[in-house]
Amino acid sequence: MDAVARTPHRILLVGGGGREHALVVRLAGEPGVAAIVALPGSDAIAGVPGVSVVPGDPLDASVVVAAARAARVDLAVIGPEAPLAAGVADALVAAGIPTFGPTAAAARIESSKAFCHAIADAAGVRMARAGAFAVPGPALAFAAELSAGRRGIVIKADGLAAGKGVTVCDTLDEAALAVGAIFVGARAEAADAPRVVVEERLRGPEASVIVLADETAALALPAARDHKRLGDGDAGPNTGGMGAYSPLPDLPDAEVAQIVAAFHVPLLAELARRGTPFWGALFAGLILAEDGPVLLECNARFGDPEAQVMLPRLATPLAPLLLAAAQGRLAAAASDAGIVGFLLPATADAAVGIVLAAAGYPDAPRAGDAIAGLPEAEAGGGLVFHAGTARDAAGTWRVRGGRVLTVVGRGPDLAAARAAAERAADAVTFAGLQRRHDIAAGTGR
Numbered sequence: 001m002d003a004v005a006r007t008p009h010r011i012l013l014v015g016g017g018g019r020e021h022a023l024v025v026r027l028a029g030e031p032g033v034a035a036i037v038a039l040p041g042s043d044a045i046a047g048v049p050g051v052s053v054v055p056g057d058p059l060d061a062s063v064v065v066a067a068a069r070a071a072r073v074d075l076a077v078i079g080p081e082a083p084l085a086a087g088v089a090d091a092l093v094a095a096g097i098p099t100f101g102p103t104a105a106a107a108r109i110e111s112s113k114a115f116c117h118a119i120a121d122a123a124g125v126r127m128a129r130a131g132a133f134a135v136p137g138p139a140l141a142f143a144a145e146l147s148a149g150r151r152g153i154v155i156k157a158d159g160l161a162a163g164k165g166v167t168v169c170d171t172l173d174e175a176a177l178a179v180g181a182i183f184v185g186a187r188a189e190a191a192d193a194p195r196v197v198v199e200e201r202l203r204g205p206e207a208s209v210i211v212l213a214d215e216t217a218a219l220a221l222p223a224a225r226d227h228k229r230l231g232d233g234d235a236g237p238n239t240g241g242m243g244a245y246s247p248l249p250d251l252p253d254a255e256v257a258q259i260v261a262a263f264h265v266p267l268l269a270e271l272a273r274r275g276t277p278f279w280g281a282l283f284a285g286l287i288l289a290e291d292g293p294v295l296l297e298c299n300a301r302f303g304d305p306e307a308q309v310m311l312p313r314l315a316t317p318l319a320p321l322l323l324a325a326a327q328g329r330l331a332a333a334a335s336d337a338g339i340v341g342f343l344l345p346a347t348a349d350a351a352v353g354i355v356l357a358a359a360g361y362p363d364a365p366r367a368g369d370a371i372a373g374l375p376e377a378e379a380g381g382g383l384v385f386h387a388g389t390a391r392d393a394a395g396t397w398r399v400r401g402g403r404v405l406t407v408v409g410r411g412p413d414l415a416a417a418r419a420a421a422e423r424a425a426d427a428v429t430f431a432g433l434q435r436r437h438d439i440a441a442g443t444g445r
Contacts, residue, residue, distance in 0.1 A: 006333070007032030008074035008098075008323045012067060014058050014088060015079030016042040018387030018406045019304035023079060024048050025385070026311045030319050037071040039064060043397075044386030058083045061091035068097050075100065075323045078280070084300050085111040089280075098326040105276040107300040109267070110283075113158050113197040116298050123270035125263050127295045128287075130199040132158065136183050142198045143175040152201025156297075157182045166228075166238050168201060202287040202294055207251050208244070208306045209284045211264045212321055212344070215277040217330040218264045219321065219339065222246045222313045222346040223256050224306040225440075226285075230362065232438045239362045240403055243439030245352040245414060246309045250288060253343055259286065259293055260342040267298065279325050308385045308406045309351035316345045350417040352440045353408040354425045358388065358399045359432020365402035366432060373428040382424025383408040399430055414443045 011027060013020055013036055021044055027033055028050045038045045041053030054071075056063040059082060068076050076092045078084055078101030087104040101107075108115040114132030121127070129146070133139035143153050153169040155178035167178035175198070182196045208226055211218040224246040230236030263284050271278045283299035283306075302310075311318070316337060321344075324333030339345065358365040365388075374397060377384050385408065388401020407428065409420025418440045425435060 006323060007317070007320045009034045010071060010073045010075075011036045011319065012064075012071055012073040012076040012097075013038045013041075013079060014064055014076065014083050014101075016040050016045060016053075016058075017080065017304060017401075018385045018403065019302050019307040020079040021045055021048075021385045021387070022308045022311050022406075023077065023302070024051055025383075026314070027077075027319050030317045033319050035071075037067065037073065039067050042386060042389070043391040044389060059086045059088070061086065061088045064088050065091050065095045065097070068092060069095070073097065075319070075326060077101065077322055079301060081107070081110055081299065081301055084280075098323060099279075100322040100326045101280040102278045102300050103276065106271055106278040108276075109271065109278070109298045110300040111159060113156050113297065117197065119267060119270050120295055123266035125266050125295055126292070128154070128199045128202050130197055132197050134195055136179055136196075139179050139196050139198050140176055143169075143179065144172055146198070146200050147172045147175070154199040154201050155179055155182065156197040156199065158195050158197055168238075202289055202296070204287045204289045205250060206296070207248055207286045207288055207293070208303050209256055209259050209264070209286060210303060210306065210310065211260055211282050211342070212325050212330060213264065213268055213282045214279045214325040214328050214330040215272050216265070216268055217325075217334070218260050218268060218282070218342060219330065219334055219344050220256055220260050220264075220342050221310045221344055223248050223251050224303070224310050226303065226306055227436060227439055230357075230434065230436075232436050237362055239357070241303070241305045242355045242357065242436045243353055243406075244303075244305045244309045245350070245417070245440035245443070246306075246313055247346075247350060247414075249414070249443055257342045259284065263293070263295055279328065304387070305353050305355055305403075305406045308383070308408055309353045312351050312383060312408065312410060313346045313349065314344060315347050349410055349412055350414045351408055351410050352414065352417040352421040353406045354421050354435055354439050355387075355403050356405045356407065356425060356428055356430075357403050357434040358401065359434065361402040361434060365399075367399050367401070369399040369431040371397040371399060371404070371428065371430045376427040377407055377424040380424050380427060381409070381420055382427075383410070384424070384428075404430070414440050418443075
């Protein structure tokens with residue numbers, strides 16, 4: 001490892017989805033990064049120059065540690081939430097491997113929505129009015145209280161749900177159905193463990209603000225906005241995300257910095273105070289309400305598809321900062337790089353990402369359909385990040401998951417980036433393809 005620049009020469013990336021493909025593309029092109037090993041990776045990730053993939057279960061800490069040791073990595077980066085909740089970061093740190101990603105205890109800020117509310121309350125961070133419940137009766141009573149106050153109701157499964165464990169309810173009957181569905185399928189560690197969180201519904205545009213963090217320091221990536229609903233006009237079921245764009249015309253940089261100071265920094269301080277310091281990517285999902293931002297949820301990793309539009313806009317090397325966060329010296333590394341304040345330098349352009357999803361997504365995605373048009377999408381200037389694809393023996397790309405691709409367009413402003421994304425997305429075809437046509441629509445220039 002370079003003792004001066006402190007850039008990790010060899011990196012292990014845990015994961016294999018669209019977010020991880022975007023991370024690999026970003027990191028592999030940076031000065032000083034000689035090799036990246038991805039576990040389990042994907043066929044698309046394996047095609048990035050300087051990247052190799054190794055098979056293995058990303059939830060098996062012993063397998064991940066063995067791969068890191070075999071590759072002699074300087075840094076491990078954990079992409080998805082499930083390995084974090086499973087304690088993979090704990091095992092890597094115990095093995096002496098610098099790791100960008102929180103311990104399972106700190107990652108509870110994502111893996112338990114009830115825990116997130118408790119941390120936010122203790123830290124003085126504003127969230128929606130909510131209650132966490134281990135049995136249906138009190139949950140429904142609280143939902144009725146919110147409904148009587150003419151407030152909308154949001155029902156959330158307490159644990160990880162791949163971005164789909166949220167039901168926005170217009171009526172108490174809908175809330176009762178959502179609560180019942182969660183308790184039917186719930187698996188709690190103890191009978192009195194929270195299984196459902198009932199929240200008041202907040203109104204306003206959403207924003208995703210993600211920081212690199214190391215216990216107390218925080219540096220924000222460019223803000224983005226995710227679109228969760230399956231169809232145009234926010235119709236249909238919640239998904240893991242059908243598109244995103246950055247920057248946000250209604251959230252200037254000065255306000256992003258204020259959000260980091262008011263939300264991320266107190267959350268990090270409270271986690272550290274409890275003896276569960278956080279290092280990694282701390283994601284704050286916010287509602288920009290009329291009377292100011294309100295925290296909806298926290299994630300303990302980069303967002304997907306937000307990473308696909310945030311990372312191309314970074315104007316500073318990422319790898320040294322990931323290593324610095326893992327080693328607890330993020331503030332010093334930022335100072336050395338000339339970064340002042342809470343914001344990472346970003347390009348002046350815009351990025352818009354459109355997710356192409358499989359037939360049947362999100363309930364029963366169909367696998368195996370042949371994908372055409374990828375070279376044309378890239379030839380037109382689009383960035384194509386693979387989330388759920390595989391290459392068959394004949395070299396044909398095929399659908400392997402629910403969210404198949406994120407196609408990103410860039411331009412001097414959001415209108416140009418959106419047009420570029422639409423052109424690139426139009427070039428890709430496969431049977432049953434689902435996508436939205438309104439990502440970043442109406443944002444102006």
